[in-house]
Amino acid sequence: MKELISRALAVSTADYCEIRIEETHQTSIVYRGRNLDDLAQSLRYGGNVRALKDGGWGFVSFNSLENLETKVQLACEQAAAIGAVKQEVSQMAAVPVVVQEIAAAVVLHPRDVSLEDKVDLFSRYNDLILDFHPAITSSLVRYFDRDIKLYFGNSAGTYVRQEKVDIGCGLRAIATSGDITVQEGVSTGSNSDFGCVIGKEDELQKACQLAVNLLSAPTVKGGEYTVILDPHMAGLFVHEAFGHLSEADDITENEELRNIMTLGKRFGRDILSIYDTGLDPGNRGALAYDDEGVAAEKTDLVKEGVLVGRLHSRQSAAKMGEKPTGSARALDYRYAPIVRMRTTCIAKGETPFAEMLKDIELGVYAVGGYGGETNGEMFTFTASHGFMIRQGQIAELVKDVTLTGNVFTTLANIDMIGDDFTYDNNAGGCGKGYQSPLATSEGSPHIRVQKVVIGGAS
Amino acid sequence: MHDLIAQALKVGEQAEVFQSKGEKHSVIFQASKLKEITSAEEQSTTLRLIQKGLLGSASVTKPDSSDILLKYAANTVKYGSPVRYSFPPQAQVLKPRITDDRVRRVTQQEMLDMAGDLVAALNSFDPSIHAMAETTKASGYYGLTNSNGFAAEGDYTAWSVVFGGELVSERDGFLFIYDALSGTDFTEDTSLLKARVIEAFRLAQHTASIKPGQYPVIFAPGEVSCLVNPLVACLNGKAVSRGFSPFKGRLGELAFDPRLSIIDDATIAGAVGSKGFDREGIPATKRHLISDGKIAGYMLDLQTAAELNMSPTGNGSVSGPVQNNIIVPGGTASFSEMLAGIDEGVLIEGTMGAWAGNPYGGQVSGNISLGYKIEKGQIVGRIKDAMFSLNVFTDLRDNLASISSEQLWRGNTCYPYLQFKNVNISTKS
Numbered sequence: 091m092k093e094l095i096s097r098a099l100a101v102s103t104a105d106y107c108e109i110r111i112e113e114t115h116q117t118s119i120v121y122r123g124r125n126l127d128d129l130a131q132s133l134r135y136g137g138n139v140r141a142l143k144d145g146g147w148g149f150v151s152f153n154s155l156e157n158l159e160t161k162v163q164l165a166c167e168q169a170a171a172i173g174a175v176k177q178e179v180s181q182m183a184a185v186p187v188v189v190q191e192i193a194a195a196v197v198l199h200p201r202d203v204s205l206e207d208k209v210d211l212f213s214r215y216n217d218l219i220l221d222f223h224p225a226i227t228s229s230l231v232r233y234f235d236r237d238i239k240l241y242f243g244n245s246a247g248t249y250v251r252q253e254k255v256d257i258g259c260g261l262r263a264i265a266t267s268g269d270i271t272v273q274e275g276v277s278t279g280s281n282s283d284f285g286c287v288i289g290k291e292d293e294l295q296k297a298c299q300l301a302v303n304l305l306s307a308p309t310v311k312g313g314e315y316t317v318i319l320d321p322h323m324a325g326l327f328v329h330e331a332f333g334h335l336s337e338a339d340d341i342t343e344n345e346e347l348r349n350i351m352t353l354g355k356r357f358g359r360d361i362l363s364i365y366d367t368g369l370d371p372g373n374r375g376a377l378a379y380d381d382e383g384v385a386a387e388k389t390d391l392v393k394e395g396v397l398v399g400r401l402h403s404r405q406s407a408a409k410m411g412e413k414p415t416g417s418a419r420a421l422d423y424r425y426a427p428i429v430r431m432r433t434t435c436i437a438k439g440e441t442p443f444a445e446m447l448k449d450i451e452l453g454v455y456a457v458g459g460y461g462g463e464t465n466g467e468m469f470t471f472t473a474s475h476g477f478m479i480r481q482g483q484i485a486e487l488v489k490d491v492t493l494t495g496n497v498f499t500t501l502a503n504i505d506m507i508g509d510d511f512t513y514d515n516n517a518g519g520c521g522k523g524y525q526s527p528l529a530t531s532e533g534s535p536h537i538r539v540q541k542v543v544i545g546g547a548s
Numbered sequence: 549m550h551d552l553i554a555q556a557l558k559v560g561e562q563a564e565v566f567q568s569k570g571e572k573h574s575v576i577f578q579a580s581k582l583k584e585i586t587s588a589e590e591q592s593t594t595l596r597l598i599q600k601g602l603l604g605s606a607s608v609t610k611p612d613s614s615d616i617l618l619k620y621a622a623n624t625v626k627y628g629s630p631v632r633y634s635f636p637p638q639a640q641v642l643k644p645r646i647t648d649d650r651v652r653r654v655t656q657q658e659m660l661d662m663a664g665d666l667v668a669a670l671n672s673f674d675p676s677i678h679a680m681a682e683t684t685k686a687s688g689y690y691g692l693t694n695s696n697g698f699a700a701e702g703d704y705t706a707w708s709v710v711f712g713g714e715l716v717s718e719r720d721g722f723l724f725i726y727d728a729l730s731g732t733d734f735t736e737d738t739s740l741l742k743a744r745v746i747e748a749f750r751l752a753q754h755t756a757s758i759k760p761g762q763y764p765v766i767f768a769p770g771e772v773s774c775l776v777n778p779l780v781a782c783l784n785g786k787a788v789s790r791g792f793s794p795f796k797g798r799l800g801e802l803a804f805d806p807r808l809s810i811i812d813d814a815t816i817a818g819a820v821g822s823k824g825f826d827r828e829g830i831p832a833t834k835r836h837l838i839s840d841g842k843i844a845g846y847m848l849d850l851q852t853a854a855e856l857n858m859s860p861t862g863n864g865s866v867s868g869p870v871q872n873n874i875i876v877p878g879g880t881a882s883f884s885e886m887l888a889g890i891d892e893g894v895l896i897e898g899t900m901g902a903w904a905g906n907p908y909g910g911q912v913s914g915n916i917s918l919g920y921k922i923e924k925g926q927i928v929g930r931i932k933d934a935m936f937s938l939n940v941f942t943d944l945r946d947n948l949a950s951i952s953s954e955q956l957w958r959g960n961t962c963y964p965y966l967q968f969k970n971v972n973i974s975t976k977s
Contacts, residue, residue: 113610123790126627127786127790128867129605130604130605130607130624131621131623132607133607133609133610133613133617133620135608136609146584146585147585148586149586149587150587151587151590152588153590153592153609153610153611154591154611164587168584168586169585172583205626227791227792228790228791230792266791266792266794266908268794269910269941270794270909271794272906272909273906273908312760312972312974344579344716346676346716350718426586460906461903462901463900465917466722468721468932469901469915470902470935472901472913490911490913490937492913492914492935492937494915494933496721496933543974544974545935545936545937
């Protein structure tokens with residue numbers, strides 16, 4: 091493959107050119123209700139050429155590696171067509187030229203577990219859900235594993251061959267009573283260990299009981315509250331509310347956004363530190379090299395409340411005079427790399443959970459994350475459930491807890507950070523542009539936020 | 549495909565092969581500048597096998613890799629999902645027009661000029677807007693064959709224009725406005741798209757405040773999807789047969805306002821969701837899912853139809869039933885009449901996070917990412933830091949004020965404006 095890539099790159103007429111080829115073998119298992127709903131295996135195979143000329147990008151993707159030189163020429167022609175209009179200097183921050191072959195650092199590889207054993211494991215989880223309580227009327231059990239080989243070469247001489255693994259599962263109980271349907275579940279994943287999906291029985295039973303309890307729980311009353319986010323919700327918050335804002339490809343071309351995201355600006359209190367890392371092993375967001383052949387790192391974004399860094403591709407780093415962070419990632423061979431998160435974390439604080447609760451007269455404890463969205467300034471995300479906080483105590487269970495707010499105000503309103511820390515490697519992923527779901531992870535302690543708007547019943 | 553079927557029948561009793569091959573070209577402007585030209589060649593083959601009442605499935609995008617395809621299908625059929633159907637025999641297939649040769653002939657220069665014109669128009673309105681425009685053309689072939697005699701194939705084309713922009717300021721915050729047109733036919737005239745986006749930026753120039761409370765609310769056609777999607781999810785045969793859906797066993801029941809209907813229509817010429825047959829070989833048609841407020845039909849593939857003892861509806865895909873084109877028929881009120889009748893209310897043109905809830909519970913809450921305050925029948929300014937919350941099961945039954953006569957296509961949906969009498973709006977107190 092190295093030879094093939096190198097030979098094709100030799101015909102490039104661009105300022106910069108790269109080739110990325112992917113071979114991904116995937117197994118997926120889905121149960122819905124009693125039935126095994128889908129059992130499939132697939133091979134996703136293809137590649138792309140990306141070329142940069144005078145500031146313009148050409149991008150060609152394909153399934154067949156035949157005539158790779160022709161595809162390089164086409165990408166170069168596309169880039170030149172734009173470059174002729176733009177007449178800009180192509181900017182790519184300098185990075186070391188590397189030649190590396192990296193095997194996946196695997197504990198238990200999913201390809202070493204038979205398909206029969208995988209089907210049996212998820213069948214047992216499915217039965218556990220459906221047999222738990224008569225109110226649980228259905229289930230949704232999803233599992234996937236991906237065995238990935240990536241080949242990357244560029245016109246500077248870098249060649250990286252990476253083997254990767256991506257594993258995820260979601261185990262969801264669906265409970266129904268009359269018109270009311272609720273869901274609760276367990277979601278997990280890993281980039282290295284099939285063991286992450288084994289032994290989930292106790293956790294799953296708790297989720298099933300919660301689903302049954304949610305049926306009779308009231309919808310939270312809409313309004314402004316002091317809110318404690320559990321580590322999953324806090325992880326979702328830091329990903330949605332701040333992580334996307336730290337992706338520098340959105341900042342480079344936008345002077346106003348650059349002003350808002352000026353390094354050195356205060357975004358929170360001294361207790362708040364946020365980082366994004368590709369290094370923590372086991373997480374779905376961990377990676378050795380990004381899709382531009384740049385080594386991953388731990389990138390501090392906020393330190394003691396102050397903005398100190400952001401996530402970069404080689405181009406965004408060059409345009410801002412900063413250093414690449416190994417954050418250029420593509421969903422698969424059909425897409426060009428864009429700046430993405432890896433594992434985004436709020437650093438551990440010092441406040442015990444009981445301390446967070448004790449002076450809240452009326453608040454909400456938001457637990458577990460369904461999903462969320464941001465437009466840079468505003469965010470919305472939905473908890474899987476919540477509890478009211480009354481006179482400093484956890485009170486009744488509530489459902490349909492959706493939080494919204496202004497990113498900057500909310501960051502400034504984080505007034506306590508817990509002394510715990512939990513990673514979230516759920517089986518979902520991150521969406522940006524057309525590229526979704528990309529494997530990312532989050533990590534956080536409990537956090538407390540003042541004045542959060544929660545939508546709900548009147 | 550027939551060779552592959554013949555080989556597959558050595559490991560399965562029934563076999564089905566779906567193949568597609570196509571190409572796509574895009575021209576992309578970002579931050580008001582020409583940024584990227586892209587080309588993609590795409591091909592895939594999917595093989596499904598039935599053996600001893602179990603279904604196995606495999607797909608590959610690698611050319612000339614039928615050995616892997618057969619191996620994966622044989623692996624999965626051993627432990628696969630139990631099926632209660634056979635692949636269908638040949639059927640009379642009606643083919644709505646989903647190709648336009650003009651799309652194939654569109655040149656890169658035409659795509660550049662069209663996107664460039666949109667960007668220039670928006671920057672002419674306000675040079676500080678970071679304009680984005682993307683023109684995309686696609687074309688290709690698809691074919692489906694099974695061992696029970698079904699064989700059909702066809703061509704497709706697709707054309708889309710995405711247009712909008714971002715305005716960011718430390719004082720007024722972030723404003724993102726995007727719109728799109730798409731279909732199987734080439735559309736040269738982008739004047740309506742251009743006008744809609746510029747008008748949205750114009751309206752957003754002024755801000756207005758709103759107190760928390762209950763207000764009459766109009767959802768614009770582009771945002772009606774966040775209300776219809778939970779209903780479509782509940783009408784999906786899989787949700788019905790597997791017990792997720794609260795609509796199970798309620799066909800014929802008046803569950804919504806009698807003015808509300810929802811139609812799945814695969815027969816519309818030029819619409820991106822139109823097709824002659826679904827992914828399993830069942831003729832795709834036009835059907836009411838909600839008719840005059842009554843639950844009228846589910847979307848069923850071969851498996852869910854068999855489980856519910858009903859007939860498949862032409863909504864099959866490789867992963868269960870899917871919608872073709874979802875239409876909410878227009879009503880009698882015009883949008884301007886809706887506005888004129890509101891003394892104090894909200895127009896919602898953009899939402900954020902409204903998809904993130906539990907669709908089977910009907911509760912829909914989201915941030916109003918682009919919304920306007922209405923006072924005395926006039927739009928007076930953009931509202932921010934606000935959130936709406938309603939339950940589509942109850943609010944589309946008891947709280948619907950009116951349905952507009954105007955409708956707007958977005959992808960494979962066509963919706964009118966929907967006005968509600970009272971919707972809970974949460975804001976900073």
